[in-house]
Structures are given as structure tokens and as C-alpha cells.
Amino acid sequence: MSTPLAEARGVVKRYGPTTALADGHLTVLPGESHALVGRNGAGKSTLVRILTGLEAPDEGTVRFDGDLAPPLADRDAWRRKVACVYQHPTVVPELTVAENLFINRQPGRRGFISWRRLRTEAARLLDTWDVRVDPGARTADLKVEDRQMVEIARALSFGARFIILDEPTAQLDNREIERLFTRMRALQDSGVTFLFISHHLQEVYEVCQTVTVLRDARWITTAPVADLPRQALVEAMAGETIAEQAERLSTVAAPGPVLLDVHGLTSPAYEDVDLTVRRGEVVGLAGSSASGKIELAESFTGLHTPTGGTARIDGAPLPFGDVQAALQAGVGFVPRDRHDEGLVFGMSIGDNATLGVLDRLGRFGFVGTDRKRGVATALIERLDIHAEGPDQPVSDLSGGNAQKVVMARALASDPRLLVLVNPTAGVDVKSKESLLARVDSAREDGTAVLVVSDELDDLRRCDRVLVLFHGRVVAEHPVGWRDHELIASIEGVDHG
Numbered sequence: 319m320s321t322p323l324a325e326a327r328g329v330v331k332r333y334g335p336t337t338a339l340a341d342g343h344l345t346v347l348p349g350e351s352h353a354l355v356g357r358n359g360a361g362k363s364t365l366v367r368i369l370t371g372l373e374a375p376d377e378g379t380v381r382f383d384g385d386l387a388p389p390l391a392d393r394d395a396w397r398r399k400v401a402c403v404y405q406h407p408t409v410v411p412e413l414t415v416a417e418n419l420f421i422n423r424q425p426g427r428r429g430f431i432s433w434r435r436l437r438t439e440a441a442r443l444l445d446t447w448d449v450r451v452d453p454g455a456r457t458a459d460l461k462v463e464d465r466q467m468v469e470i471a472r473a474l475s476f477g478a479r480f481i482i483l484d485e486p487t488a489q490l491d492n493r494e495i496e497r498l499f500t501r502m503r504a505l506q507d508s509g510v511t512f513l514f515i516s517h518h519l520q521e522v523y524e525v526c527q528t529v530t531v532l533r534d535a536r537w538i539t540t541a542p543v544a545d546l547p548r549q550a551l552v553e554a555m556a557g558e559t560i561a562e563q564a565e566r567l568s569t570v571a572a573p574g575p576v577l578l579d580v581h582g583l584t585s586p587a588y589e590d591v592d593l594t595v596r597r598g599e600v601v602g603l604a605g606s607s608a609s610g611k612i613e614l615a616e617s618f619t620g621l622h623t624p625t626g627g628t629a630r631i632d633g634a635p636l637p638f639g640d641v642q643a644a645l646q647a648g649v650g651f652v653p654r655d656r657h658d659e660g661l662v663f664g665m666s667i668g669d670n671a672t673l674g675v676l677d678r679l680g681r682f683g684f685v686g687t688d689r690k691r692g693v694a695t696a697l698i699e700r701l702d703i704h705a706e707g708p709d710q711p712v713s714d715l716s717g718g719n720a721q722k723v724v725m726a727r728a729l730a731s732d733p734r735l736l737v738l739v740n741p742t743a744g745v746d747v748k749s750k751e752s753l754l755a756r757v758d759s760a761r762e763d764g765t766a767v768l769v770v771s772d773e774l775d776d777l778r779r780c781d782r783v784l785v786l787f788h789g790r791v792v793a794e795h796p797v798g799w800r801d802h803e804l805i806a807s808i809e810g811v812d813h814g
Contacts, residue, residue, distance in 0.1 A: 321384045323348045323511050324369065324400065324480050329378035331364050338364040342378065343537035344513075344530055346480070351502060351512040353522040353543070356532035357555055357805070362515055365532070366482055369513075371396035382480070394476075401473030402482040403466055405489065411458035416440035418457050419472050447471050448504060463494045467501060474510065481505075482513040487521060488608035492788075499525045517606035518787075519551060519809035533557055548811045549802070555809075556801040574598045577766040578618070578636075578735055583627035587613035588789040591627070595735065595766040600757060602780035603770040604808055609786040612654060615737050615770045619651040620644030631735060650733030654740045654770075656724050661712050668694030668708030671726040697726040702752055718749025725756055736760050739770045754779055774801060 322345045329342030339361040346352045356362050367373045368380060371390055380387040388395035409418045416436050417424075425435040440453035449467045457465060470481055483502075487495045502512060502525055514526050522529055523543055531538040531554040538554050539546075546554075574597030583591040588610035595601045605611040616622050618629060623639035630636060637643035644651075653659035661670055671694045694708035701722040705715060712723055721741070728736060738757070742750040757779050760767050769780055777783050785793040785807040793807040 320348055322346060322381070323383060324513070325379075325381045326365065326369065326375075327379050327381075329365065329368055329375045329380065331368060331373065332376050337535055339368075339375075339535050341536040342368070342375075342532070343540070344369070345540065346511060346513055347528070348479075348511055349506055349509060350528055351506060351514050351526045353514045353516070353526040353529040354532070355516070355519065355522060355529060355551070355555060360532040360555075361535040362532055364535075366402060366484060366513075366515070369482065370400055370402050397473075397476040398478055400480045400482065401469075401476070401478045402484055403469045403473070403486060405485040407457075407465055407469070409457045409465060409469060409472075411456075413457055414453065415444075415451055415455050415457055415460070415468055416453040418468060419443060419453075419475060443471055443475050447474055447508070448501075461494070462489045463498050466498065470505070479509055480511045480513070482515070484515045485517065485608070486514075487516060487518065488606075495521070517608075517809060519548065519806075519811045521810075522551075523548070531555055548806070552802045552806045552809065552811060556805050574764060578629065578631055578768070579633075580629045581627055583614070583617070583624050583629060585610075585613060585617065585622060585624045585626075587622075588786065591786075591791055593784060593791065595768055597734075597766055598761050598764045600761050600767040600769060600780045602777040602783035603768065603786060604772075604777060604783050604804060605786035606808060607772075608788070609808075610789040611770050611786045612739055614786065615739055615768055616653075618644070618735065618768070619649055619737050645731060648731075648734035650728035650731055650736045652721075652724050652728050652736075652738045652741050654743070656717075656721055661720060661724060663711075663713040665712060666709050667698065667703065667705055667712050667715070667723055670712050670723050671697045671708070672730060673727055693730065697730060700729070701726045701756065716749075718745040718752075721745050721749065721753060725753055729756070729760070733765060736765050736767045737770075738767065740772065740776075741769065742771070742773060742776055750775070774804065777804070 324344065324346040326342050326344040329339055331339040342361060342365050344365065354362055368375050371387065374390055382399045388399070410421065419440045420436060424431045425439060426432045437453050444451055444453060449471045451460065451464050451468060457468065460468065466486055473481055486498060490498060516522065526543050528540065529543050529546060529551065530540045531551065533555060576594045577597050578595040580591060580593045591614060603611040603615060613622060617624055617638060618636060620637060620639060620641035620643060628635065631647055637647055668691060672690050691708050698705060698708060703719050703722045703726065705719065712720060715723065725741070742753050745753065754776065757767055757769065769776055771777055781797050783795045783799060783804060784791050787810050795804055795807065
């Protein structure tokens with residue numbers, strides 16, 4: 319076997335009490351495309367930060383071509399070893415392609431840049447790696463796939479032959495993805511090695527020769543892609559086999575009449591979506607970060623305006639693009655980020671919890687203080703928020719209790735449709751159970767609930783789960799689904 323181009327052995331990384339990577343192993347051979355896969359939280363991002371020299375491991379070693387990795391401070395040495403092309407651009411959009419390729423190392427003399435040499439060397443570099451982009455083009459005007467190739471060419475110009483592609487297809491359509499893969503294969507033939515990270519497992523089988531699986535911050539397996547059936551790969555990621563899985567059927571009350579009725583809903587993030595949610599039914603939306611699931615859910619709350627299709631709530635058109643109108647129509651909402659979207663940290667618990675129902679707490683624009691305090695106190699008790707009272711600043715609360723305040727505000731209006739986006743993100747186990755118990759209570763009250771989450775535990779409370787892939791609903795899993803089945807749908811394994 320040839321010397322690995324990149325190798326990580328026994329890598330451990332801790333952040334305070336949290337172990338982000340407990341046992342990281344990776345062996346990438348020269349000239350291959352090597353896939354790194356795992357569910358969210360598996361440790362992939364931590365391993366990438368260590369492989370690119372952004373952080374040092376607490377334990378373990380990283381080697382390139384058999385030699386120990388450079389010191390973190392020696393950035394030039396790292397650039398000669400490895401580069402990462404991220405889902406979001408690291409180029410300067412207002413600069414030209416040539417300027418981005420040679421930023422901070424422009425050719426010239428005595429402090430003056432030779433623009434002619436800059437354009438000539440940029441053209442030569444792009445030609446060497448068959449990147450067909452105008453060196454004088456403004457980078458912001460490039461298509462995503464061309465911008466990625468410019469970033470790859472820039473990395474290769476430093477001498478690096480090991481390129482990490484982090485979710486490179488997330489913003490590409492099918493035709494662009496195929497062009498990217500064609501370029502990857504051509505670069506492999508020229509001696510470039512790739513570490514390919516993707517949530518779409520069918521892409522692993524299209525473009526990679528070897529795959530490494532991480533799960534729960536640990537290395538699970540490394541195998542040739544051709545020797546690892548898709549079902550086995552999904553099982554390695556999920557941590558269970560079919561034989562080991564217990565049936566998770568639960569007794570579900572007969573759902574009521576349809577409350578949310580959606581036909582042909584279309585936007586830049588999703589396409590031709592049909593779905594229904596009945597009274598007393600909990601429906602999950604699952605998919606990768608680029609699936610369109612969050613944008614779809616947020617459309618029902620008034621945050622986005624679809625370009626086509628219809629949505630009705632109790633037979634009446636659901637107002638799009640107007641959050642206040644959606645609230646008046648009976649939609650309650652827990653947004654995906656409580657810090658940026660869910661809470662006003664300069665206000666009290668009571669103020670935050672009642673923000674959406676102030677019109678019910680007084681007349682002629684005046685809010686009754688005693689009435690607001692009473693409503694807030696009842697919500698604190700209902701959600702089991704650990705606080706001194708409604709006047710306590712919400713900024714004093716733990717993450718779990720702060721999320722309960724966001725849930726309390728969503729429930730304060732007695733919504734007919736409750737939309738929850740990542741409702742248990744960043745909370746402790748006890749708070750998570752408390753929040754999910756509110757989902758059960760809403761179901762019992764006859765509320766229609768839509769749960770969007772990356773956490774399988776959140777989705778287990780659902781009567782059924784719809785899976786989005788590249789903006790389309792591609793699968794529906796009734797209650798009792800197994801982890802490997804849902805993950806297979808999310809990763810695109812079972813639908814071509």
C-alpha cells in the first residue's frame with residue numbers, strides 16, 4: 319500500500335465537558351475520492367477543522383505524506399498540504415477571479431502590482447487545471463459550480479493536492495452536480511485527491527472509491543464503496559441493523575378533519591409540494607440542510623411567499639409573506655434559532671411569552687399589566703419554566719428554559735396549526751422531554767402540528783414523516799419507521 323496522503327489516528331477533541339470527537343480515524347490514499355459520512359453531530363466538522371489546521375487535537379496524530387502535520391501557526395505549510403472548499407464561499411465576491419486566485423501574493427515589484435502578470439498567471443493557472451472561467455470576471459457573478467472550481471484552483475496553486483469538499487452539491491442542480499463530478503474525475507486523473515462530505519449517499523456511490531463512517535463522535539468503519547452495499551452503509555450510520563430494531567408502533571387516535579391543505583406549493587427552495595395535516599395529527603418534515611424543509615415550514619408562518627401553488631387552513635387561503643396575518647389565521651411558530659429569531663433578550667419572560675397575544679390583553683392599544691402577568695404566569699406553569707417569575711429577564715435563563723419561553727409564546731395564541739422548527743436544538747435531555755411532551759398535549763387538544771427537525775427523537779413523536787430531497791417530497795414514513803429507513807430516504811439512497 320502506498321503512503322497515505324492524509325492520515326488521522328486516534329484523534330480526540332474536547333470542548334469543555336463535550337467530547338466532539340472521541341476516536342477519529344481517517345486514511346486517504348493518493349489519487350482517490352474518499353467519502354466522509356455520518357449523521358449530524360457525528361464529528362465530521364470537527365475532524366475537518368483538525369485536518370485543515372484550524373484546531374489542534376487533544377490526543378492523536380495527523381500526518382501528510384507520512385510526515386507529522388505542521389504547527390498550527392505555520393499557515394503557509396498548511397496551505398501546501400490541504401485546502402477545504404466549503405458550502406459557503408470563501409472568495410471575496412467583489413474581486414475578480416484573478417485577484418482572488420492571488421490575493422495577498424499578487425505579482426509585482428516594490429509594492430506595485432503588475433496587473434498584466436496577474437491576469438497572465440491567473441489564465442495560466444486556470445488553463446493548467448482546465449477551469450474555464452474568465453480571469454477578469456467578477457467572482458460574485460460566477461455560478462456556484464464555477465466559484466467552487468476557482469477555490470479549488472487557488473488551493474492547487476499553493477501546491478496542495480488534497481482538497482476537502484464540504485457539502486459541495488448543496489446549492490447545485492442535477493446538471494451542475496454531474497459537471498462537478500466530471501471535473502473531479504479529471505482532477506483525480508491529474509493527481510488530485512479529494513475528501514468528499516455529503517448528506518446525499520447516492521453521490522458517494524457515484525464519485526467516491528472509499529468511504530469512512532463516523533457515528534457518535536467515533537470512527538465506525540472504512541471500506542471500499544464497491545464492497546459496501548447501501549443498506550450496510552445506512553446501518554453503519556444509524557447504529558442498528560434490521561434485526562436489532564424493535565418495532566416502535568404507538569397507538570394513535572383517529573385524526574380529525576384536514577386543517578392544512580397544500581397543493582403544488584413551489585418556491586426557489588421547494589417544488590410542487592402536496593401535503594395535508596389533520597386536526598390532532600403530528601406530521602414531521604425531514605431532509606438534509608438543502609432539502610427545502612425549513613423554507614417550506616416557514617412559508618406557512620408568513621416568512622416566505624411561494625411562487626406557485628396554494629395552502630388553505632380550515633378552508634381559507636393561508637396568507638403568505640405576512641407573519642402577523644399568519645398568526646391571526648391561527649398559526650403558532652417556534653423558529654429554528656431562539657437567539658436570533660425566537661426571543662427578545664432585553665425583555666422579560668412575561669413580555670416574550672405574550673408578544674403574540676397583546677391584542678387580547680387589553681383594549682384600544684392598552685395592555686392590562688395584571689392580565690398580562692396572569693397569562694404569563696399560567697404559561698410558565700404550563701411549560702414548567704424554571705424561573706423566579708414573569709418579570710425575570712429572559713437572558714437569565716438556561717437554554718432549555720429559554721426554548722420553553724419560545725414554545726410558550728407559540729402556544730399562547732391557542733393556534734390551530736403549530737409549526738416547530740428544530741424545537742429541541744441545544745437543550746438538555748430533561749428540557750427536550752418536556753418540550754416534546756407539549757407536542758403530545760397539542761395533539762390531544764386537536765391542534766395540527768408540523769415538526770421540522772434534524773433530530774430523529776423529535777420525529778418519533780410524529781404520526782407520519784414526509785421526507786424532502788432537493789425540494790421535493792420523495793417519501794412518507796408512517797409511525798413505526800426504523801432509523802435506517804428514514805436515514806436512507808433523507809440521504810437519497812432509496813429514490814434514485
